[in-house]
Amino acid sequence: MADTASGPGGAGPGTAAVTVAGTVAIVGVGLIGGSFGLALKRAGRCREVIGADAGSLDRALALGAVDRALSVEEAAAVADVVVLSTPVGAFPELARRIRPHVAPGAVVTDTGSVKGHVIEALAPVFKGRFVGAHPIAGKEHSGVEAASADLFDGAHCILTPAGADPDAVETVAALWRDAGARVTTMPADVHDRVFACVSHLPHLVAFALMATVDRTRPGGVDPAEFAAGGLRDFTRVAGSNPVMWRDICLTNPDAVVAMLDAYTRDVDDLKQAILRGDGDHLLSAFEAARRVRGRVAP
């Protein structure tokens, strides 16, 4: 496998066509897998992008997200890089299926939102050839229909190399740079705590809020009828793929529970201030929240 894009930032889209990774097989061609295929084809430096999926790949082929559809085993056998892009709960079974077929020297990577658990499951199988990756991108709608070649442009993609071979790490980094992403590396446990904070916790917060709203009927009135901005802002998050979120919770439980505990204390802090009528405390908490907002969404 040629690995010619090793400088910081690598060769971006639109530079001379150099084959970076030969044949890339994407297993699970939804929003992320499909967008990765489209972005790699836009960059034009892979020989072929192959799709493998539990469902039909007709849409992915029609949209040009993949060049060819094969079974998971066939795709693994011809790939220089295998990209697992299903919900993470499916990874152990996929690893078992592809292990006998993956060529020596080929690289296995993923796009999962959780890294510690994934490395524990896949590094023993693929040794130094497995490189964990997490592109930070999403959309309101899931599925390959929502995929787009520019989904990762300017987005972070975090690699958690752990014990991976340096050339395997560089191959995966080059692919993501080709796809438009800014590549960062991070220890898996730091990654899992960062995303428990900025992604997993907010999703759980929104899921729980929907449950509370669902049960509330003051004087027989359905509050949802009167939902304005306050509640509506949470609904995009609450509409996320339930299977993906179940898998995230089950595979990053320690960091997620720690964030839920910290968050519950912050909710209780506001509640106690309300109970004692402490307007100064509430005001300073709300002003602080406004400042954090400035950091999060500048």
Next chain:
Amino acid sequence: MADTASGPGGAGPGTAAVTVAGTVAIVGVGLIGGSFGLALKRAGRCREVIGADAGSLDRALALGAVDRALSVEEAAAVADVVVLSTPVGAFPELARRIRPHVAPGAVVTDTGSVKGHVIEALAPVFKGRFVGAHPIAGKEHSGVEAASADLFDGAHCILTPAGADPDAVETVAALWRDAGARVTTMPADVHDRVFACVSHLPHLVAFALMATVDRTRPGGVDPAEFAAGGLRDFTRVAGSNPVMWRDICLTNPDAVVAMLDAYTRDVDDLKQAILRGDGDHLLSAFEAARRVRGRVAP
């Protein structure tokens, strides 16, 4: 005061100019007060819209949200309808100031997000001439600069008549229909529980989340750097006016604390499911959240 728009829906904007409410004085000309002024002037059925504010009214006059600026006392003296549109914490002091000036028969109303507390404070002062109102509208930005004549078009405006005189209720209803709103009436305690659910709770949830994020630095990394959709969706809510939200919490404490308690139980339910690895429970909770989302943001 003529009250000619008494049918359901009233006379909408663009119908023949009939003076509904003579002179309307808006005390506190920010996003809501300013938009109400613009909408009433669009409808063209009030004799005059007067503004009174703690700050300068230059912008409100330049934007055409009010015809004339007076002191609170002067405005109250010439008004057929006085609309209190400051944060609700300022209402008791404003009531004390305007009471000696309000003409017999004039109507006093408000736009506050909390109704029980406001009625307790104002109904003893203005008797049957006080009508509580809450237009359900907002924007990311506050202040009169963000005001627009169409802010209430199609929005709910909830009246909580309590012991108000029927003609006073109809005057306020007619003004809000003129402003484009759909007028609904509701007991104040039901209103306060409905909005504790769909508005006050979501805001507190977002404020608390910002506090949690602010304190979290896994491995020295600032998670805000990696905030994608999950967290960003909450930031608009967390950027709301801190004084307004302090006042809401202090004036609707029972309903807000009850919702916080219910919500904390729902957060804990998800936490317990994660701790026991109960994927089925998480999946069904997340699927239920997705269905609620469909009801809230169809």
